[in-house]
Amino acid sequence: MTTRRRSRPSNPSTAPAPQPLLDLGHLHAARVLPKLCAALRLIQVGCGGIGGFLATSTARLARECQSLYEEVTVQFFDGDTVEERNIRRQNFCLAEVGQNKAETLAYRLNMAWGLTIEAYPRHFKSGDARPSPNTLTVLLGCVDNGQARRALHTSLSENGQQDDSQCWWIDGGNLTAHGQAVIGNLSRVDKLDKSFPLRTICQSLPSPALLHPELLSTQTDDLPRPKQSCAELAAIDPQSLTINAIIASHMADYLLRLLITKDLRRFATYIDMNTGSARSLPTTPEQVAQALGQSEG
Secondary structure, eight states, X not given: OOOOOOOOOOOTXXXXXXXXXXXXXXXXXXXXXXOOXXXXXXXXXXXXXXXXXXXXXXXXXXXXXXXXXXXXXEEEEOOOBOOGGGGGTSSXXXXXXXXXXXXXXXXXXXXXXXXXOEEEOSOOOGGGGOOOTTEEEEEEEOOOSHHHHHHHHHHHHHHTTOSSXXXXXXXXEEOSSEEEEEEEOBSOGGGGGGSOSBTTEEOXXXXXXXXXXXXXXXXXXXXXXXXXXXXHHHHHXXXXXXXXXXXXXXXXXXXXXXXXXXXXXXXXXXXXXXXXXXXXXXXXXXXXXXXTTOOOO
């Protein structure tokens, strides 16, 4: 009787893992160049979780821009007051409890650096960013609800009707261990056909709300929830102690590269604190189309 020898199957645990495709899109990314304007206006909407940490960078970069623009205006908007439970996650101290968040940060930074930041102790409305002649406006969205983001999105549309001004929106948001920073200046997809006048230059990008329509819907933080002690919050959500500052840092880098170093080559960054990774989308026509779920052209 003849015995046939059976070939042994390869052991999948010892087989080399497939190598991921290397994404070289960043090598071909275009620089984002806003329209040249005589004046600059920075409007930070939200001064709580992310905004409390971003405010320092907003003020610092505004000081740097004073040599680049004839006039630099900085405005903070927030209708909330500092509560004791905010101190755990936000950039405030016990002495500031009971004070309005926008006014507190503006006072602190104006006193430290001799600035003239304007504080508005109320929630932002789209009319607060009316177009100004020959002015570049940058909206810094640090909010956690759909209503506020709808006002930011509408502001892009209102500013887009002016030929001698321009408005950009940098939006930051996060959950417990994940977050994103996204930039754009157009509220309508049909206006993107002239975004890349040259392969190396990008002059317009879709609004954060076009990339992520869910930003305009009601979020969890819009809904009423029972108050919890600091100990309860620490046990439930320990990683949130750092995520706000990290998102604020990415937003600040977007602002730096957009206004000062002129080398911004990405339009969205996604942060995962569980793995310690950050992934950005390069400013190429192909990547913008893909992010919008469209084919180029």
